[in-house]
Amino acid sequence: NxxxxxxxxxxxxxxxxxxxxxxxxxxxxxxxxxxxxxxxxxxxxxxxxxxxLSNEQAGVLAELLLRGPQTEGELRARASRMAQIPDLATLHSVLEELNTREEPLATRLSDPNRSRGVVWAHTLYPEDEAPTAEEASLSTRTTVRTASPAIEERLATLEARVKALEDQLGVGESGESEHAS
Structure with missing residues (x-):
């Protein structure tokens, strides 16, 4: 784990x-x-x-506390490791229970009209740290990582070696022999 x-x-x-x-x-x-x-x-x-809290509520809240704002799909997959959340309908019920408590523990950050990729957050942030809907949307997107200079250098070296081997074998980039008729 x-x-x-x-x-x-x-x-x-x-x-x-x-x-x-x-x-x-x-x-x-x-x-x-x-x-x-x-x-x-x-x-x-x-x-x-x-x-x-129920086991399901505890699992969902634990994931929100640990990882911050998440989409419903991410929450279901991750919280299901701690409690049985078989489908999105069950998750919606759990989130609504957390949201409608006297002191809410979860809040929906996405637009109410949105039905896919809905982002939720816990409500236990210090006032100055609570995420906005826009910040949550940005943080839940997949980030593109740039390769380190060492990896880029290694990749360039490997590409050069492959090119040299292709030249020795008389094979082009397509993998076909350059001498084929």
Whole structure:
């Protein structure tokens, strides 16, 4: 799982992690405990129980918290790893439940008239960090990565070697012999 789910990549200091855990503990969203014979404390989340979420709601919210705004298709595929979300109708129901709570936990960022590629986000952002619909749309698009200079150099070298081999064999780019009648 760690090899395939590295989006987003993060790096936190021990102090940052402990401060966050203490903040969650103060709100009763996490509990600290010591296992039998353990010298190190362990932590257990309590947010789902405190807030009263179903497994499906917890899975969808976890994905939104981890990866930020996502399309419904992305959400269903990713949240289905944590809870059973067999189809988009089930996902729509879960998202509506999260959206219509007394304190909503999810919000639709896409235009209400849009039916495909609808983007959702969680509502737990600090006020100055909440994404706009336009930002969410841009962040969910596939990004084109540019090759590093080392890869481009290696590609050029390989292309030159292939060309030299083609010349030696008398074969053109189409793979056919240049000497064919």
């Amino acid at each position: 760690q090899k395939s789910a590295r989006d987003p990549e993060t790096s936190y200091t021990e102090v940052e992690v402990l401060e966050t855990l203490q903040g969650l503990k103060r709100r009763s969203f996490a509990t600290e405990f010591f296992g039998a014979g353990s010298r190190v404390s362990k932590w257990e989340e309590a947010f789902v129980a405190v807030v009263g």
